Amino acid sequence: MYKKLIGLTAFVLIIKVAQAQFTQLPVIPATVYNVNDYGAVADNKTVNTRAIQKALDAAKATGGTVLIPAGDYLCGPLNLYSKTNLQIAKGATLRLRNDMDGFPAANGRYLNFINVAKATDIKISGGGTIDGQGEVWWKATEAKSLTLRRPQMLYMEGAQRVEISGVTFLNPPNTHISLKNALDVYIHDIVIQAPTTSHNTDGINISAKNCTIEHCTINTGDDNIAINFGNKEQAENDPEVKNIVVKDCAFGYGHGLSIGSFTSGHLNNLLVSNCTFDGTTSAIRIKTARGRGGVLSNVTYEGITIKNSRYPIFISEYYPHEPKTPQEDVATAIGDHNPVYKNISLKNITVTNSQEALIIWGIPESPVQHIRLENVKISAKNGAQIYNVTNAEFINSSIEAASGEKLRVYRAGVTGLN
Template identity: 35%
Template sequence: MQDQHNLFAFHVRAFGACGDGTTSDTRAIQATIDRCAGAGGGTVVVSAGAYVTGAIELRSHVTLLLEAGATLLGSQDMAEYPLISARWEGVERTTHAPLIGGRGLQNVAIMGRGTIDGRGQPWWDAYHTKTLGAPRPRLVSFTECDNVVIEGITAINSPSWTINPVRCSNVRIQGITIRNPADSPNTDGINPDSCRNVRIADCYISVGDDCVTIKSGTEDERPDMQAPCENIAITNCTMADGHGGVVIGSEMSGDVRNVVISNCVFVGTDRGIRLKSRRGRGGLVEDIRVSNIVMTDVLCPLTMNLYYACGRWGDATVSDKQAHPVTSATPRFRHIHLSHITARNAKVAAAFLFGLAEMPVEDISLSDVTIGMAESAEAGYADMADGLELMERAGLYIRNARRIRLHQVEVRGQAGPAIRIADAHQIEISGCTTPTPAPGAPVIALQNVQGAFIHGCHAYPGTEVFVQLDDERSSGVALVGNHLDHAEQSLRAAVAAEPENIQITAEIER
């Protein structure tokens, strides 16, 4: 029953697994895991073959090794996924057990060059026909575990979320491939939820929802189960299709902080970097760094949306654009910095940042960012919120914001202003431009902006107006040391304003 070369290796075939693609091997695989754990730990080896299995549980100090040519096939018998209590979409509830899971474990791993095929089609069908009695199983989900490794495997056709550690610490997910059909519902790739010290690296992810989503529960979660998702590093990954490349929220009531996203490529995702929440969620997202990202064929490369409406469409509180009292249920986004980003063929907007009227997004910077819009695109919505206007090849849209810094940002091929900012305070725009100024539109449009320092910018030939004040409420706007020789007008007030309300300092190199 044990490998003669390794006394700590336990082979599932030695415990009765057939690997013929038909016979249920659930009991044999579970028996192997349990025997391995009973021996103090070791490696459970799944050799080449196709093993049909329902839900199985790992044990502490056990590595599940899927050798090349080995495939775990998710059972098509839904009874093989018993009902358990687990967090799903931000709150503890009754769900179907994951294909591979465990709770309260230490030192567990899933490794190798084999494949886990969730065979999710029956679950997707049941979801669409609303015949499910409980949420679908995830492919792999560990809860309250420490020192978790998932490495090298291929995961496909997950019934719902693919990899979902919950309240885990010291998690490493490296070199895995995830492929779910683009139209499969809610088949997110990797979703760390209220986890600490997570590293996601060298992965390829193509799914039917968000590729990587960082979560921390909702306002409906029990207080004793709320916890932040923190100290997260995502690097060297390629992400395709899906609704978002790397997403934070909307379940973020337990806070999300200390996140680094670097050296990634997004291809054909609806959004690239996406932060989303809404009134009632509470929670704080802060200290996020994004660098060295290349995107192609995305709807909108960057979104921060505090009016996220999915699941609450038409809700008067969520959708109201007037200021509400600030309470513990008010979500906040702050201290978020993005640099060295290239996006090509963006379709809806270059960026969409929409804070709450009572809680602006705060301390946000974009540096060395180049965004090229598609030559033609259908109008769409930059994010999911009530009351938004359709956009088509729009530039940066920023509303309800404080302490925004745009440095060396270039937008190409936009229809309308390259940068539009409304209801904002303390704005700095430096070294920003568009080589394709849109006819009849300013490069920068400001509305109700209090304090804007615009310097070191360059106007290309064809620029009609570089900065336009769209209403009489903007004040403290300074243009200093810009190169605006090619602009017909450096500054224009579209609406007459009293001098004491609009104070402009202009030092323009002409």
């Protein structure tokens, strides 16, 4: 075993994470299109796909608000266009039909419930509910009877100026909210909920530039939030994901706030602040692997409380599995898509009643670079593991382990922790 603790007096970690957020909110014309005027019936029996799509098509020409008034509306896949606000009023529920026979499909998957493609000025708002009625899809997944991919609840690709607010999202067949290659996104004051046993029901799956997510409550069967950036053609100086803020959110069960596992598009500037994690399998989670990695830099977590988590802080360049011991893996030639993690800051973080204190595990040829932990207090069953890390600096921090070694180190420079 190669083990060393080196002084880092010359190492000063400076992370400049902008208080980045959307630069412009969507602009929606004042016209209102009430779906009832287009024949929608709120009885949870009538399939209203055609009527609601007529309202959306009418709004396509001029823009405006498509109103789902109070009531229970059963519906199939919909297309949403630029300059449109889909408003789910308080007391309204928009439900995805839960019969798979004849469910529309294309390109190897069932169509998403609400689909947005290359649109600008998009809003999903109101105090109502969108229910994916996903149980039938989860059971079919368990039975391995599906031949196509399940629909996502809300899918946007190439959208610009997006706001999602006020709505409760429930039980999707697949991901609740997915935004790919988005620009200027504001998600706030929403609730996302699916059973812990539901399959692949990520809360928010996102790649974006200029995004704020705040005041959200997320409990789900997979990642609470997943930040993915897998465009292998993206240049490092033009990262696929940059300027993201996640703040004042409450995460319950789920797999935590994850970065990866696809990171080849590069990420720069992420701030996660004033969030709570209670019962998440993991909380702060960064994951990727050789062949799907990219540069991840300037990432800050601050003011975080983590309770009852198995892996509260999990940073790994192996996915889905680490070797049994760090000695088992040896450096390989640095490939085009090896992961690079650098300039990561964790500040004012409290971890209690967790199984693993801390895991930071780089690959030998591309160790984790420059990670700073300040005022981090961890209480867990097992101690910390820090493997293949160039500079790990602890300041006013502590790790309490109920059993075994408090700290295991391999090919890592660690200071400030006894």
